[in-house]
Structure formats: structure tokens, C-alpha cells
Amino acid sequence: MTQSAEPTLTQLFADLHAHRVATMDPAQLQINIDQRRELVETADRSAFVRPGDRLVGEVLQDVEGGTLHLGALLARGPVALVFFRFATCPACNIALPYYQRHLEPGLRALGIQLVAVSPQVPERLVDIKRRHDLTFIVASDRDNTLGRRLGIVFTANAASQASQLAKGTSLGEVTGTGTWDLPMPAVLLLDRDGVVRYADVTPDWLARTEPGPVLQAACTLAFQDAAHRAAE
Structure with missing residues (x-):
């Protein structure tokens, strides 16, 4: 028998939302829905x-240690x-x-390094890498420094803050940042000069970038990179 293809990310997130509809307190679920809609x-x-922007001197913290x-x-x-929220999201x-x-196997085959980035402190962020045995780099963007430069950081709205505080914690305690700020999910491709060649930002964290468009852009980038090196 032919094995069926794995669902898309969109389908998996639809399943997550359906599970929440079936199991979550409706008022709590609505807060989540409203925050995503607001974003x-x-x-x-x-x-x-956006494509054409340039990143060169940015510094992140590897969750496995070191700058x-x-x-x-x-x-x-x-x-x-790849920008994401935090380890327990x-x-x-x-x-x-x-x-x-x-995504990672295709990028690696093209000579492109994948780095997943969150503002969460490294000692907590490392959990997601260990939990899933991720082979790519997972790094902390301290104080959302890079995320702010990219224009992708938002602050949780009042209803979301009140809801979490009612549970006895805060987002800043979860991330270790002391703030209610998070990046919107985003995927960027940078050439060797740090120039952004592809950028996709998804304000709704349940509507993230599918691998296909990234790999298409990555193929173009890899071709251009090889041509550039051959001309040197």
C-alpha cells in the first residue's frame, strides 16, 4: 500500500485549533483567537x-552554549x-x-544553514531542541534585539496578559525576558553578504510558512550563490 503524504503545516494547525475547540474553555480560547485576529x-x-534588507553584525546565543x-x-x-515564540508554545x-x-534536509542539500530563533533565554529554549532532537541550530535573540530590527515583535494584548496572570504566571516568566513581547513567526533567507533574498512574516502564529515556497526560493539562492563563487 502507498503511504499517504504527511499533512501540511496548515492542516496540522487546523487540527490543533479543532482540538482546542473541543477541549479548551471557550472564554480562554476566544482570547487566543482574538489576539491572533488582532495581530x-x-x-x-x-x-x-523585506528582500533587499541586509543583516551582518547580529549576535545570537546558541542554546548549546557560546555566542x-x-x-x-x-x-x-x-x-x-526561522523565528518562533518559545519552547513550550x-x-x-x-x-x-x-x-x-x-525543510532542513532540502536546505542542507543546497548548502544553506538553518537557524531557529526565539527571544527565550537559552537555558529554557534548549528544551525544544532536546525534546525533538533537532539537528539545526536553535538560538536566543536576547531582548528581541534582532526581531525588533526586523519589525516583527509584538506585545501581548491586555486580555492575553490578564488571562495568563490569572493562571499565576506571566509570559516574561515563561521566556525569562521579563516582558510580554514575542516575535511573529517569520522565515528569512540570507545570501553570503547578509542580504535578505526571501522573507515571509505570519502575524497569526497558526498560519506559518510552508516549506515549499522556502525551498523554491532556496534553490534560486543556491544557484545564484554558486554562480557568484564561480565568478570570483
Whole structure:
């Protein structure tokens, strides 16, 4: 028998939402829905990172220890950056393993390094890498420094804050940042010069970038990179 194809990310997130509808307190679920809708409707898309922008001197913290200089990574080849929320985010625990299966192998074959980025402190963020045995780099963007530069950071709305505080914790305690700020999910492809060649930002964290368009853009980037090196 032919094995059926794995569902898309979109389908997996639809399943997650359906499970929440069936199991969550309706009022709590509505807070989540309203926050996501608010981001879609109010996000300042003019501020989002876009192709042609350049990143070179950014510094991240590898969850396995040590400082990660983007320039040093780029010296080895093009880089794909995947921004996500935090280690215990249910949607992130769907997306990152999915990217491990359906995105990272294709990128690696093209000579493109994958780095997943969250503002969560490294000692907590490392859990998602260990939980799923992720082979790509997972790194902390301290204080959302890079995320802010890319225009993808938002602050949880008042209802979301009140809901979490009622449970006895805060987002800042979960992430270790002391703030209610998170990045919107995003995928970037950078060439060796740090120039953004592909960018997709999804304000709704249950509507993330599928691997297909990223791999298509990655093929173009890899071709251009090979041509550039041949001309040197």
C-alpha cells in the first residue's frame, strides 16, 4: 500500500485549533483567537523585513552554549532564519519538528544553514531542541534585539496578559525576558553578504510558512550563490 503524504503545516494547525475547540474553555480560547485576529488586522506590515534588507553584525546565543555571530555563519554560506515564540508554545512544537523533516534536509542539500530563533533565554529554549532532537541550530535573540530590527515583535494584548496572570504566571516568566513581547513567526533567507533574498512574516502564529515556497526560493539562492563563487 502507498503511504499517504504527511499533512501540511496548515492542516496540522487546523487540527490543533479543532482540538482546542473541543477541549479548551471557550472564554480562554476566544482570547487566543482574538489576539491572533488582532495581530493580522493591526500588524504594521510596512515595518516588516523585506528582500533587499541586509543583516551582518547580529549576535545570537546558541542554546548549546557560546555566542553565535551571524557574520561567521554567513562566511560559511547562506543562512535561513526561522523565528518562533518559545519552547513550550504548542504551535512551535508542531512547526519546528515539521521543518526538521520537510525543510532542513532540502536546505542542507543546497548548502544553506538553518537557524531557529526565539527571544527565550537559552537555558529554557534548549528544551525544544532536546525534546525533538533537532539537528539545526536553535538560538536566543536576547531582548528581541534582532526581531525588533526586523519589525516583527509584538506585545501581548491586555486580555492575553490578564488571562495568563490569572493562571499565576506571566509570559516574561515563561521566556525569562521579563516582558510580554514575542516575535511573529517569520522565515528569512540570507545570501553570503547578509542580504535578505526571501522573507515571509505570519502575524497569526497558526498560519506559518510552508516549506515549499522556502525551498523554491532556496534553490534560486543556491544557484545564484554558486554562480557568484564561480565568478570570483
